Amino acid sequence: MLRVTLWEFGKLFLLRSVRLGLLFALILPLVWSLAPGLKEVYGLVLASGWQVVALGLLAGMEFLFPFLVIMAAAELLGSEVAQGTLKTLLLRPLSRTRLFLAKLWAALLYPFALLLASFVGGLLAGLPHGLSGFYGGTGVGEGGFVGTGYLTAGEALKELVRAHLLAGVVLWPLAALALLLAVAFLSTTASALASVAGLLLMRLLVAFPALKPFLLTTYLDLYLRPSALGLGLPLLLIYTVGFSILAALYFERKDL
Template sequence: MLRLVLLELFKLFRLRSVVLGFAFALLLPFLWALAPGLKEVYGLVLASGWQVVALSLLAGMEFLFPFLVVMAASESLGSEVAQGTLKSLLLRPLSRTQLLLAKLMAVLLYPFVLLGASFLGGVVAGLPHGLGPFFGGTGLGEGGFAGAGLLTPKEALLELLRAHLLAGAVLLPVAALALLFGVLFLSTAAGALAAVATLLLMRLLVAFPALKPFLLTTYLDLHLRPQAAALGLPLLLVYTLGFALLAVLAFERKDL
């Protein structure tokens, strides 16, 4: 099973959407580091390179990172169908469940690798602004970018690591949902569009207050609200496992 997962990771990281995703994740921090309008838009004058890392995460999680994860998860199966390799894979002595679980593990790892690339790009882009102690905040902790006094590099690093891990957890059910629709439609475009449409529909359901605490989209900003992790993380795990189980059941019964 480990060899199968490694093979699926190798295939995933060769997909065009994944290669482009890494490129965008690495370049986004440099755009923020050079952006002339930060003061007008955010009321921010960069005081530290750590803030560049935070800006990249905040901007990416608005739409870019979820979209890249949706595209990669959908393409992981859709590319097999388009190239005609899926049927040959199923002729090997492995079950459909094993194959889909290997793909699932690969796409669930991808969000953390993508965010790791963004983090690395942010650190490099922020070097000219310094990574030492500074007066202010990362934008992801107490006081936002204004902060609450002197922030040490260790404190800044811990805040950013926590936020990136929470953001990765948020993207797990998004990846599982996209893979589920990839199984249902056996198409990259259709799977991605269906996943995005489902997320948009969930956002509209905030008009029903009783449902809001249980909606996946309520926790898409969990990296900004770590205090909500006690309820948010278990719910995100339930969504991830639920979408994964539905994907396995659908794949077992899918006429290929």
């Protein structure tokens, strides 16, 4: 199973959209560190390179990273259908369930690869501003960019690593949803558009207060709200597992 998963993960990085996504994630912190409107948007005057790392995360998680994860997960299956290689794979002595699980693991690992690229890009872009201790906040911890006083380099690193790991988990349900819709539509474009439309619809449902605590979109900023982990993290995992099980069952019975 591990060999098949690594094989699928390797195939993922052969996709042009994935390579471009990693490139965008790498350069995004650099672009934001040079932006002249940081004070107007975030009320921020850069005091440390650690804040540049956070800027890349905050900007990317607004739309870019979720969209890239959805596209990658959809293309994992959609590209196989478009190229006609999926039927060939199914002729091999490999069960549909194992093949789907390998694609699922690859889709769930990709958000962390994307966030790692953003983290590395943030560190490189932040070097001119220094990566030592400073007075202020990273932007993903208590007090936001203002902070609560002096922050050591170790504390800043810890806050940013925690936020990036949580952001990866936040992106899991999106990857699972895109894979489910890819099984349903057998098309990269259709499944990606349907996934984005589903997220937009869920955002609109915040107008129903009784539904808001159970909506996936309510917790897309969970990496900034540790106080919501008690309900948010289990709910995100339930969404991920639920979408994954539905996709696996559908893939097992789908006429390909």
